[in-house]
Amino acid sequence: MRFRLFLVVSFAALSVACRPETPAARLARQLRGAYPEHAAPRGVVRTFDIEAREAELPLIDGGKLRVWAYNGQVPGPELRIRLGDTLRVRFTNRLPQPTTIHWHGVRVPNGMDGVPSVTQPPVEPGGTFTYEFTPKDAGTFWFHPHVRSSEQVERGLYGVLVVEDAAPPPYSRDVVWVLDDWLLDETHQIFDRFNTPHDLMHDGRWGNFVTVNGRTDARLDTRGGERIRLRLLNASNGRIYAPEFPGLEPQIIAVDGLYLARAIPLERFELAPGNRLDLDITLPGGPASRSFPVTDQFYPARPNHLADVVVDGAAPTAPPRFASPAHARVPAWSEGLQIPATKEFRLDARRGGSYGIEWTINGQAFAGHEHHGAPMLTLERGGWVRLRFVNASYRLHPIHLHGMFFRLLARNGAPVDEPFFRDTVLVHSQETIDIGLVPLDPGKWMMHCHILEHAEAGMMTLFEVRG
């Protein structure tokens, strides 16, 4: 019996060895060991109750701001679990509109993705829905509505999901900074016209106040010598940040949740809506207390103050010594550019639709989740594909794929070697990009611009993964 099994296995191995491996199959094989195919639940369920409702909170510069909030907090509650834990969120909608929760960047089963009328019915006012899944990856993720997002996210509905490593590295502190901007009117309340022609024709709604964790005066108090993990998230509708930390020397350890192949110094990194960036910072010691301003330099002529890192010089500590957690397997996929693109997506705008302007993918504007029609692309589970995005417009489009990670391969045909995966990538004005990916989870997944006004005006589509 054992002998016969051995024979079968050998013949199988032989037949695989004799068939020449296609370049795409070789690239798919290189994904092995980069991140797990399946979740590994360890039998621990972490339950959270989340309610979306109106609230009045001391935000921005401390004035009372009427917002929509998860559990009366903006940012919403920080959900922190361990890799292998099962997350159960019992959600109640107390908003005057239907809503859902989408788990940005988390490789969830399709039914937990929070896309209304595609993966679940919208949660009506007064309704409930239980989200339950075991994340496959440790990292920094976030959650937000996928219904009328340009209004609901702007009003304050977002929160961070931190999935800690099974054995978290011993940082002195692990801190989350949610970057957002707010457009306030003359009464100092949220300007309540959404999806204006101006926002739709430009790069979405950019506010007149920039905040970190809801405040314009955010500061992080630290001690000299501490080694901190700082998790940045851009929860803005449209604004892009290029955070700079003069005087500190941050190393990037993770992007969009996943660790890098190796830590790299933070140089210009364009944190588009949806993107996350995890930084490893060792604070300088020294006898005097010092303050390090952190600024956004996306438009260097118009920098924004984000926050201050304050180092107390009185009580320096010895930096904890441990190797950077950034040592993931990230395939180079450099041959990927030689493989023909599976599909090209042309990003553009035209007059028409209910807003007077429509943002289109291959000439199609997504006409509401109820009328989404056939998926624009069907992919086989486990196959390597290259997708190309051609920005025919002059505006910015951070393209986000649900349910999977990808690697940026090229910008304008020139190879790009980022030592990390992403779930969101900024496509600049008139730029063409190529990405490579291997879808692992069957279902109908969204692909859309994360400038929420562009998505609202049509720049969304579905693709299906079969298998």
Ligand SMILES: [Cu+2]
């Ligand atoms: Cu866009």
